[in-house]
Amino acid sequence: MSTATRLFVRNVWLQALVMALCALLVSQLIWTAAPATFHAIEWAPYDTWIRLRPHPAPDPHLLLVTRDPAGDHQFGAGQWDRSLAATLITALHDAGATAIGIDIPLDLPSPPNLGGAVSDALLIEAAKSAGTVAYPAVLAPAIDQEGPSPMMPPQHLVPGKSTLQPVLDLDRVVRRGLLYHGSGSSELPSLGLSLAAGVWQVPLERIERRSGSIRLPHAQIGGGATGDVTIPVDRQGRLLLNFTGPQSLAPIPSATILDIFRLIEQKDNDRLVALVNGKAVLLTTQPRPQPERTVPSGEDTTDMLLQAQLLHTLLTQDWIRELTPWQRGVLAFVLSVGVAWAAFRWTDWRGILLGSGLLLVYLAVAVISLALLRLVLPFVMPVTAALLLLVAGSLLGQIVATRRLVLLEQDMLSVQQQLVAVREALIYQETAVESLEEDLESARTSMSHSASKAAESATLAADLQRMLAEAQAQEEATRQRMDALEGQLHNLRAATISAAPLRNIEQEQLRRECEQSGIVTNDPAMLTMFRDLKKGARSPVTVLITGEAGTGKELCARAVHRLSPRAAKPFVAVNMAAISPELFESELFGHVRGSFTGAHADRKGYFELAHLGTIFLDEIGDLRLDHQSKLLRVLQDRTFYRVGATSPTTVDVRIVAATNKDLQRGVSEGWFREDLYFRLKGLVLHLPPLRERTADIPLLAEVCLREAAQKSHQPPMPLSGEALEALTTQSWKGNVRELRQCLEQAVALAEGALITASDLRLPGTSTSVADTPTAAALLPDSAGDLAVLNQLRRNRFDMQATARALGWDRSTVTQRLKGLCFQALVESAGDQAKAASALAGAPSLLRTVELKLMDYRAHLMDTIAPFADVEEALVDCKRRFKNLPERHFRFVETLVRRHFESQA
Structure with a gap:
């Protein structure tokens, strides 16, 4: 019998290791022929648990x-x-x-x-x-x-x-x-x-x-x-x-x-x-x-x-984790070794019973780990290998036991023969004891010389280990940290806001219909306007909505669309004042691929996007004269040419326009085309300013406060009687939009459970926005360019909101931004994209700043275009930009001189 065979027969653990490997290999070969069946059985415990467990x-x-x-x-x-x-x-x-x-x-x-x-x-x-x-x-x-x-x-x-x-x-x-x-x-x-x-x-x-x-x-x-x-x-x-x-x-x-x-x-x-x-x-x-x-x-x-x-x-x-392939293999191998050891250690019924018990324990652990630890353990391979080992143990146990008895008898004879030789050798071993003791002492002395360094290294390693454990504990504690603050319930009596009774059923019906369109009013003039809007919405007539900024012109435009036969079709809103002059035709009418630099593909304009629906042209009064003529053709026959196209495009759209300017005055003064005005003047709806319908202020305030509370996830904050009186006596130049912003600010900054007059920060009240500690902390120097730029960014370059926050008028803020734009153009060496990026501060604001920058630059170029001499141009610029701060005008001068140098 060879040495390897002797070693295998004698060592039960070796037998278990070899047989476990063989069982796993055979299991792999068996299931390779039926991979789909293997997968279905492998995941059967998971599938069963999913079906039977309580719903998460x-x-x-x-x-x-x-x-x-x-x-x-x-x-x-x-x-x-x-x-x-x-x-x-x-x-x-x-x-x-x-x-x-x-x-x-x-x-x-x-x-x-x-x-x-x-x-x-x-x-x-x-x-x-x-x-x-x-x-x-x-x-x-x-x-x-x-x-x-x-x-x-x-x-x-x-x-x-x-x-x-x-x-x-x-x-x-x-x-x-x-x-x-x-x-x-x-x-x-x-x-x-x-x-x-x-x-x-x-x-x-x-x-x-x-x-x-x-x-x-x-x-x-x-x-x-x-x-x-x-x-x-x-x-x-x-x-x-x-x-x-x-x-x-x-x-x-x-x-x-x-x-x-x-x-x-x-x-x-x-x-x-x-x-x-x-x-x-x-x-x-x-x-x-x-x-x-x-x-x-x-x-x-x-x-x-x-x-x-x-x-x-x-x-x-709630993660359900599964082991990696090597972890699954190791686990299956460990179980197989345990079952194999039990089967080969006891070749009778005890081995089979112990091996079966180990398999059942593993299955129980797999079920518990899935139910409690959400950990999926391997199923098919361990079970298959264990069953093979139990069968193999019952068949091979007797053969291995017989061979083991023969080997034991041979070993006994060999030991008896060696005993005599060992006794004889004992005498020779005793003579070598002293030399071995001397060698041991020498070894101990040698170890003592390096003991201090070893101890120092061990101490250092222990310290580092302790420090690492502390750091990990701190990190874990930081991850588990959370805020658990709850707000107090507000249940104070406030000023009662109730709608005044209407005079007849028709007005009540109109009021309800207005609310469905987002228009909150009890004002007879507004209700009359809405009645005309309902009638006009059914026809294809062009609608012109006039009124001051913030009166709700876009709400009325959407109501026209919703009440028209085109309600199921697109509604496209276009802010005409925000369209860059260079991109006017491309934005409204679209372009074809290759028509200009950057036109990498065909693009539909706003009119084509609104086909069969409604297009809302907001701020139509800000349109330039040359653009008015291009728009006139579309309003006449609903036909236009894409930029770079050779064939016309025809659309079927409903035109709704809005403006806060007096277009009739514009016609008389020459800044608005008369033919375009009469083309737009199909049905004119005028929205009165908020100061002319003060009875609506309590209703609007209630709606605004409710919406502001929903946005901030807070209970609605009521108004005090003093605050309600302050709101009704305010002039509201920004109309409903200004009222909404004022109330949203009050909700955000109010310290009590009731909004008081001082929380509104209105002019004439005890505390204004510019005087509050919060505003002072946010804006330490309201006159500094950087502070103004930061305020512009906070308000997303909304001039009116920025002016209100600074306590200035809108034109002053505009001049500041214009000066900053000229400065950025100079400092970026004329790179418009770089200048816009420096001013925007955030990608979401980049487009807005680019448009403003292009507009200001185009205005400057148009100003100096008629002049052939730089000095004459600068004199005219000094007159045109007289409200521009002096420190910013030098950047205007630099831009003008650069322009004339490039033309030379």
Whole structure:
């Protein structure tokens, strides 16, 4: 018998190790022939637990809006017009939804019979405006290409592109969610991850991907707490889903699209805000696709609902973890060794019983770890290997035991023979004892010389270990820290705000209809205006709405659209004053590819986007004369040419215009075209200023306070009688907009449970905004350019809001910004993009600053264009920009001299 055989037969542990390896190898070979069956059995405990366990608690930050038969009856059984999704997205975002997911791939065009490009444009615009919309991408074949799908031009795509790609196991059951799909430039996050990142306010580019986990730093977890969220994933970046139970969607808060749409139609903002505020909303607008995916509970579901399960798992952070492949292998090997040792240690019934007991203990541990620790342990391989070992132990035990007895007899004979030799050798060993003792003493002496260094190293290592443990404990304590502050309930008596009784039923009906359009009034003049608006909305006549800034002209324009036969079609609002002169034609009429530098693809203008709907031209009185003539042709025959196009484009749109200027005076003074004025003057609706309808101030104040409280998640703060009197006596140059901003500021800064007159910061009250400690801390030097720029940024370059915050008039703020723009142009050596970036301070403000910068620069160039001499031009500039601070005028002089030098 060879040495290796002897060693194997004698050593039970070696037998157990070898047989465990063999059993695992045989198990692997067996299940390789049936991978689907292996996968189904492997995940049977997980599937069973999902079906039988109690439903987990629903996450309060998730709402699923589904399509139901009632919605199919209302909107049709097939594909829906995408303008409906655009309406839902806009309403949900306005109601406070933190993230919105839709199941419409924006890189696939809408059929012409369902709105076509117009509906696509509305949906894309709604997604862009919301900024937190995630949508699925077409993964094949576009996912393997560079950039967006060729099915639509790239400029139509918006951020939020995600994937619904399911992860099917070998048995065609979905148990995991893939958080990222693709690689390189084609990589996309899953829809669930995009929405979770939106709820946690973590940009996708800040997500850290590591081996075995995905980390979202500084996530807004809820309740004011901020912490890191670490998502456990496998090597393929997949997260094991924590399904919600046998009825897959029962615990997830849900509503129907028809319910949401009715709330929008009814203008029931309170219920809508209560339903979606602070939540991630998933909109399932597509017809239920076939085939559907099977989940562990045995139900069939769609890819969108699987993303809902993924999002629910992420938001609850109730992770179900699985071991890595090497950990699964080690665990299966350890169990197999234990069963093999029991089977080969006792070759009778005791070995089989002990091995079976070890297997049952492992199965119990697997069940407990799944139920309590949310840890999935391997099932098929350990059980298969253990059963093979138990069978092998009963068959091979007798053979191994017989061979073991033979070897024992041979060993006894060998030991007896060696005993004589050992006794003889003992004499020789005794003579070597003294020399061995001397060697031992020498070794001890040598160790004593290095003992101090070894101890020092050990002490240092222990200190470092202790310090590391303390640091880890502090980090853990920091992560678990959260704010648990609660506000006090406000239940004080306040001034009663009640509507005065109307004189007749017609006015009461008009008042209710006004409220549905967002117009709050009891004023007879306003109600009469709304009656004319209702009548005129039914006809295609052009509507001109006049009134001071902040009186609600856009609300009336939207009411015209809503009450017209075009209510289901697009409503496109255009601020004519904000359009750059260089981009006027491109913005309104669109352009074709290659028509000018930067025109990389065809683009539809606002008029084409509003086809079959209504276009609202706000601030029409600020339009330049040369642009007025171009607009006149469109109003006459609804035909225009895209920039660079050779064929005309015809649209069917309803024109609604608004202005806060006297256009009739503009015609007489020559700054507004007479023919354009009469073309716009189809139906003229005039909105009286707030100072002429002071009876509406209590009603408006009540609505504004309620909305401000909802935004700040606080109970409504009532007005004191003194505050209400102060509001009614104020002149309100900014009208309803100024009143709203004043009340929002009062809600934010009020110290008591009641808004007093001093909290309003109105001129003439005891405390103004500029005198408060808060304002002083925010603006230590109201005359400094940097302080003015910071205030402009806080108010998003809103001149009126900035002027109110500084206690200045609007023109002074405008001159300051103009001077800062000229200074930035000089310091950036004429680089307009660099100058705008320096002034904006944030990417979200860049476009606004660019427009203002282009406007100011164009104004300066137009001023000096008639002059051939630089000195004459500077004299005229001194006259034109006389209100510009002197320190800023030197930058004007620099720009003028540079211009003339470049022309020389």
